[in-house]
Amino acid sequence: MALFDFLKRSRPTEARASVEDPQVPISSANILEVFGLEAGKTVTVEAALGVPAVFSAVNFIAGTIAGLPCHVYKRSKNGRVRVDDDLAGILHDAVNDEWSSFAWRKYTFDQVLTGGRGATFIERNTRGRVVNLWPLDPSGLTVKRKDGLRSYEYKDGSRRKFTYESSEVIDLTFMLRSDQIRHRSPISQCREAIGQAIALATYGTKFFNGGGVPPFVIEGPFKSPAGLQNAANNLAEAVAKAKNENRLALAIPAGHTIKPIGADPEKSQMVEAQRFMIEQVARIYSLPPVFLQDLTHGTFSNSEQQDLHFVKHTLKRWIEQFEQELNLKLFGRARQAFYVEFNLDGLLRGDFKTRMEGYASGIQHGVLKPNEARAAENRADYDGGDQAFMQGAMVPVARLTADADKGTGNGN
Numbered sequence: 585m586a587l588f589d590f591l592k593r594s595r596p597t598e599a600r601a602s603v604e605d606p607q608v609p610i611s612s613a614n615i616l617e618v619f620g621l622e623a624g625k626t627v628t629v630e631a632a633l634g635v636p637a638v639f640s641a642v643n644f645i646a647g648t649i650a651g652l653p654c655h656v657y658k659r660s661k662n663g664r665v666r667v668d669d670d671l672a673g674i675l676h677d678a679v680n681d682e683w684s685s686f687a688w689r690k691y692t693f694d695q696v697l698t699g700g701r702g703a704t705f706i707e708r709n710t711r712g713r714v715v716n717l718w719p720l721d722p723s724g725l726t727v728k729r730k731d732g733l734r735s736y737e738y739k740d741g742s743r744r745k746f747t748y749e750s751s752e753v754i755d756l757t758f759m760l761r762s763d764q765i766r767h768r769s770p771i772s773q774c775r776e777a778i779g780q781a782i783a784l785a786t787y788g789t790k791f792f793n794g795g796g797v798p799p800f801v802i803e804g805p806f807k808s809p810a811g812l813q814n815a816a817n818n819l820a821e822a823v824a825k826a827k828n829e830n831r832l833a834l835a836i837p838a839g840h841t842i843k844p845i846g847a848d849p850e851k852s853q854m855v856e857a858q859r860f861m862i863e864q865v866a867r868i869y870s871l872p873p874v875f876l877q878d879l880t881h882g883t884f885s886n887s888e889q890q891d892l893h894f895v896k897h898t899l900k901r902w903i904e905q906f907e908q909e910l911n912l913k914l915f916g917r918a919r920q921a922f923y924v925e926f927n928l929d930g931l932l933r934g935d936f937k938t939r940m941e942g943y944a945s946g947i948q949h950g951v952l953k954p955n956e957a958r959a960a961e962n963r964a965d966y967d968g969g970d971q972a973f974m975q976g977a978m979v980p981v982a983r984l985t986a987d988a989d990k991g992t993g994n995g996n
Contacts, residue, residue: 627775627782629698635781637865638771640876645869646693649902650686653927667922671714671914675924679717680707688719693902695722696756697869700769703736704754706913714914717754727755727765734765754913756906774868781861804840815840870898895931903928929960950974 632638656672657664679688692702699722707716724739736748736755759768771778802815819842859880866873872890873880903926910924943960946952955969 627771627779629769629771631782632771632778633698635778635785635861635865637781637862637876638778641865641869641871642694642697644871644875645697645898645902646690648899648931649693649906649926650690652903653930654685654689654924655927656922656924659921659923674714674717675910679704679719681716683717683719688717691719692756696758698769698771699723700758700767700772701725702756705738705748706752706754720753729765751913751916754909756909770868774864777861777864777868781858781865784857784861802840802842891931895928899928899931947973948975 633642654675656667656669656675658667674685676685678684683691688704692704695702701722703720703722703725705718705720706714707718709715720738721740726737728735728737734750736750736753738746738748740746757767758770759773760766761768802819804815859878862876862878863873865871866876866878872893874890875894907924907926911920914924915922939961943952943957947954947957950972953970953972955965958965958969
C-alpha cells in the first residue's frame with residue numbers, strides 16, 4: 585500500500601488557472617512532497633531498514649540469536665548428556681561448506697524480522713542423516729497445501745524449480761495468517777508507523793539541505809500564472825544561492841512577502857517525534873528502548889532488569905519457536921532421545937559479585953557441584969569438585985526441640 589495514499593485520495597491537489605482560476609496549479613510542488621511525504625511511495629523492507637531504529641532492532645535480535653551456543657543433547661536416566669556428533673557440528677559450527685552457523689542463523693532471523701519468513705532446506709544422505717542446511721531466499725518460495733499437506737515450491741537464482749515436503753524445510757514465521765500458509769511481515773503490518781519515521785527523516789533531510797529554511801509560500805501582485813511560477817523559481821534559486829554563499833540576508837521584490845508553512849525542528853518537536861518513533865519500533869519488536877540506544881528511561885538500577893526483560897519476554901519466544909522447529913524437522917514428531925537446545929546462561933550472568941553469590945548459594949545447598957560452577961566461568965575442574973556438598977548446620981526444628989527437652993530433663 586502506498587504511503588500516505590489516504591492523504592492523496594482524500595485531499596486531491598487543487599488546480600487553478602490563476603490565483604482565481606481553478607485550471608492552473610497554485611504551486612509547482614505537490615503539497616505532500618513539500619513536507620517530505622512523497623505520495624505513492626511504498627514502505628519496502630529496504631526503505632524500512634533505512635530507519636535507524638528498525639535497522640538496530642533487526643540486527644540486535646538476529647545477532648543475539650545467532651551468537652547463542654547451540655548444542656545437541658541426549659536424554660538419559662541420569663539427566664542429559666551433551667552430544668558431539670556431525671549434526672552438533674553442523675548446528676554449532678557450519679551448516680554447509682559456504683555458511684557458518686552464525687551467518688545462517690543471522691540471515692534466517694533477518695528475513696523473519698523484516699519480510700516475516702525465513703526458510704532452510706534440509707539436505708539428507710541416502711541413510712537419512714542430515715549433511716547440510718541450505719538457507720532459502722524467501723522471495724523465491726511459495727508455500728502451498730495439497731491434500732491437507734503443506735509443501736514448498738522454490739525457484740533459485742537460475743530459475744530452477746524445486747518442490748520440498750514439509751519435513752525437508754525449517755520454516756520460521758513472524759506471524760501466520762488464518763490460512764496457516766501465508767505469513768505477516770512486521771514491516772508491512774506496521775507500515776504506517778514505519779512510514780511516519782521515513783517521512784520524518786525525509787523532512788529533516790530536506791529541511792537541513794535547504795539551509796534550515798522551512799517551506800514557504802509567496803504573496804505578491806502576480807498578474808499571470810507564468811509570473812507566479814517564475815517568482816517561485818527565482819526565489820528557490822535565491823534561497824539555494826544564499827545557502828551556498830553562507831549569506832543570512834535574502835532580498836525580495838517590493839510588495840512581495842514570504843510566509844513559512846513549515847516549522848523549525850524545535851517548534852515542530854522533531855526530536856520528540858524521533859524519540860516517539862524509536863518507541864514505536866520498540867513496540868513492534870517487543871524490545872526495551874534501551875536496546876535501540878534510547879537511554880531516556882535507562883538508569884544504572886534498571887539496566888539489568890531490562891536485560892532480564894529482553895531474555896524473558898522477547899528472546900525466549902523466538903528461541904522456543906526455533907528449538908521446536910529444529911527438533912520437529914530434524915528428529916521427527918515422536919519423542920526422540922536427541923534434542924536441540926540453545927544456551928542462554930551467558931545472557932543471564934549478571935555482574936561478578938552477583939554470580940559468585942549465586943554459585944556459593946547453589947553449592948552450599950547441594951544444587952550445584954563446585955566443578956559445575958567453575959565450568960560456567962570457563963575455569964578448569966579440580967579434584968574433588970564433582971561431589972555435591974551441603975552445609976551440615978541445618979537440622980529439623982523438631983530435633984532441636986527434642987534435644988532441648990533432653991538437656992533439661994523434660995523429655996522423660
